[in-house]
Amino acid sequence: MDIELPNNIILTKLEPFFRWALSHSIYMFPFGTACCGMELIAVNAARYDLMRFGVIPRSTPRQADLMTVAGTITEKMAPLVKRLYEQMATPKYVIAIGSCAISGGPYHYDTYSVVKGVDKIIQVDVYIPGCPPRPEAIIHGFMELQEKVRKGK
Amino acid sequence: MIKTEELYLNVGPQHPSTHGVLRVIVKLDGERIVEAKPDIGYLHRNFEKICESRTYTQVIPFTDRLDYPSSMVNNLAYSMTVEKLAGITVPKRAEYIRVIVAELNRIASHLLSFGASGMDAGAFTIFLYCFREREFIVDLFEMLCGARLTYNYLRFGGVSQDLPEGFIEKTKEFCNYFKPKIDEYEDFLLNNYIYSQRAKNVGILKKENALSYGASGPVLRACGVKYDLRKDEPYSVYNEFDFDIPVGKNGDCWDRAKVRLEEMRQSVRIIEQALETIPDGEYLNSQVPRLLKPPVGDVYHHIESPRGELGFYIVSDGSSRPYRIKARSPAFSNLSIIPLISPGLLIADLIIIIGSLDPCFGEIDR
Ligand code: SF4
Numbered sequence: 181m182d183i184e185l186p187n188n189i190i191l192t193k194l195e196p197f198f199r200w201a202l203s204h205s206i207y208m209f210p211f212g213t214a215c216c217g218m219e220l221i222a223v224n225a226a227r228y229d230l231m232r233f234g235v236i237p238r239s240t241p242r243q244a245d246l247m248t249v250a251g252t253i254t255e256k257m258a259p260l261v262k263r264l265y266e267q268m269a270t271p272k273y274v275i276a277i278g279s280c281a282i283s284g285g286p287y288h289y290d291t292y293s294v295v296k297g298v299d300k301i302i303q304v305d306v307y308i309p310g311c312p313p314r315p316e317a318i319i320h321g322f323m324e325l326q327e328k329v330r331k332g333k
Numbered sequence: 334m335i336k337t338e339e340l341y342l343n344v345g346p347q348h349p350s351t352h353g354v355l356r357v358i359v360k361l362d363g364e365r366i367v368e369a370k371p372d373i374g375y376l377h378r379n380f381e382k383i384c385e386s387r388t389y390t391q392v393i394p395f396t397d398r399l400d401y402p403s404s405m406v407n408n409l410a411y412s413m414t415v416e417k418l419a420g421i422t423v424p425k426r427a428e429y430i431r432v433i434v435a436e437l438n439r440i441a442s443h444l445l446s447f448g449a450s451g452m453d454a455g456a457f458t459i460f461l462y463c464f465r466e467r468e469f470i471v472d473l474f475e476m477l478c479g480a481r482l483t484y485n486y487l488r489f490g491g492v493s494q495d496l497p498e499g500f501i502e503k504t505k506e507f508c509n510y511f512k513p514k515i516d517e518y519e520d521f522l523l524n525n526y527i528y529s530q531r532a533k534n535v536g537i538l539k540k541e542n543a544l545s546y547g548a549s550g551p552v553l554r555a556c557g558v559k560y561d562l563r564k565d566e567p568y569s570v571y572n573e574f575d576f577d578i579p580v581g582k583n584g585d586c587w588d589r590a591k592v593r594l595e596e597m598r599q600s601v602r603i604i605e606q607a608l609e610t611i612p613d614g615e616y617l618n619s620q621v622p623r624l625l626k627p628p629v630g631d632v633y634h635h636i637e638s639p640r641g642e643l644g645f646y647i648v649s650d651g652s653s654r655p656y657r658i659k660a661r662s663p664a665f666s667n668l669s670i671i672p673l674i675s676p677g678l679l680i681a682d683l684i685i686i687i688g689s690l691d692p693c694f695g696e697i698d699r
Contacts, residue, residue, distance in 0.1 A: 211347055213354050214376055214695055215401035218445075218482055222471075225464035239348070257346070257354065257375045264347060286394065287378045290386045294378055312482050 209244035214251030216278035353694035427491035450688035490618030550641025556584035586689035
């Protein structure tokens with residue numbers, strides 16, 4: 181094969197090629213706990229259609245490259261978030277959607293049960309602020325992540 | 334005889350078909366459920382405790398986040414409770430606006446539940462169709478208050494802004510657009526052979542059990558009990574409109590979906606009547622002080638949310654902050670029937686049951 185097609189050879193390192201491929205076929209594990217999860221559903225549904233960016237929802241962390249934490253994380257949920265994250269195979273990415281996942285949001289003050297930001301538990305790559313963020317903002321966040329994947333961590 | 338062992342299985346809390354963060358501990362004998370125990374609390378955000386350190390007005394945004402698919406109805410329930418406590422009157426126009434937004438939100442919430450219950454059974458198309466229509470309603474709300482999900486639109490004694498220009502025409506347009514869609518949905522999901530096979534005679538809830546477990550909303554009405562607070566204890570201006578209360582017969586999952594579908598029809602009817610007869614005038618009672626200090630006392634008020642009877646109990650000590658707020662959430666009572674109706678069914682049926690109960694965890698865990 182190689183000898184027969186001498187003009188079609190593209191020289192690249194394997195790693196950038198792999199990253200380029202990954203950035204256009206991100207398998208997402210949608211982890212929506214609260215209200216922001218609704219916007220995450222909306223962004224996957226008819227009008228905004230996240231799949232055109234190659235982001236495909238998978239319901240299990242074991243087959244996913246990306247975990248989207250959308251919604252409030254409570255103390256009861258925190259160990260599970262960590263465990264779900266650890267089940268993912270590397271390279272793995274995390275997007276925090278909404279103020280709650282970033283800092284506790286409206287539940288930052290006067291609470292005893294809310295984790296003040298998911299980055300206290302796991303490492304986060306892209307933050308999308310808003311309560312809840314608009315679908316356009318979520319799409320923008322995904323494009324930022326694609327950029328980050330292409331460039332390498 | 335082969336000896337088998339029972340197996341414990343965890344469904345959730347991150348499972349996408351549990352509509353949030355429900356964990357069900359299921360005891361299985363092969364594929365059959367022996368026992369199902371819901372474990373809640375994964376979204377406990379201590380709403381009730383936070384409210385004690387906020388002023389009455391500052392609590393309104395938190396009520397948005399209780400039952401997030403129907404924020405307007407939560408706003409309405411809370412505002413009406415405080416108005417009852419402080420004796421605030423609401424102008425007629427504001428009442429009409431409230432009814433319109435509450436019914437629009439009921440449609441949006443039922444669309445979500447209807448689409449998602451289809452998706453649980455593997456019917457993905459209906460979900461996308463429902464969301465297409467839901468975006469239309471979300472656009473209307475965005476016109477009204479700028480937010481897509483958490484509206485914070487109601488105020489004590491009215492609403493925060495008057496209807497914007499073109500809202501009434503657009504809502505009429507929506508009604509005309511949406512009415513034929515409901516028939517389409519009925520064909521798509523309810524008359525779909527696969528869905529009816531999976532949902533009919535599954536998760537049957539008896540009338541007596543529904544009443545003794547405190548179920549309300551479509552779950553109760555699907556059992557054949559004609560109980561709807563909009564008719565039984567008319568609040569706001571609901572007694573001025575002509576609408577029916579749809580009820581089911583068997584109380585199975587199919588009936589619950591059917592009741593939701595019929596309720597969407599009735600909501601469109603209410604909206605159309607309200608748009609025709611909406612009076613001019615004030616949209617906010619201007620006598621209400623900025624820092625509200627209701628008299629000492631306690632009050633309970635309940636209204637019909639898309640999930641059932643939503644009530645708030647407020648104790649006031651005369652200061653600007655509530656002494657105690659308790660929310661009676663319908664989804665919590667509705668969820669409590671899972672251990673009752675699931676034994677004996679297949680594990681796949683549990684997913685359909687959860688979908689048909691339409692839980693919303695912001696409200697259940699609070
Ligand atoms: S950021 Fe706001 S909308 Fe999102 S989960 Fe938190 S409270 Fe809900």
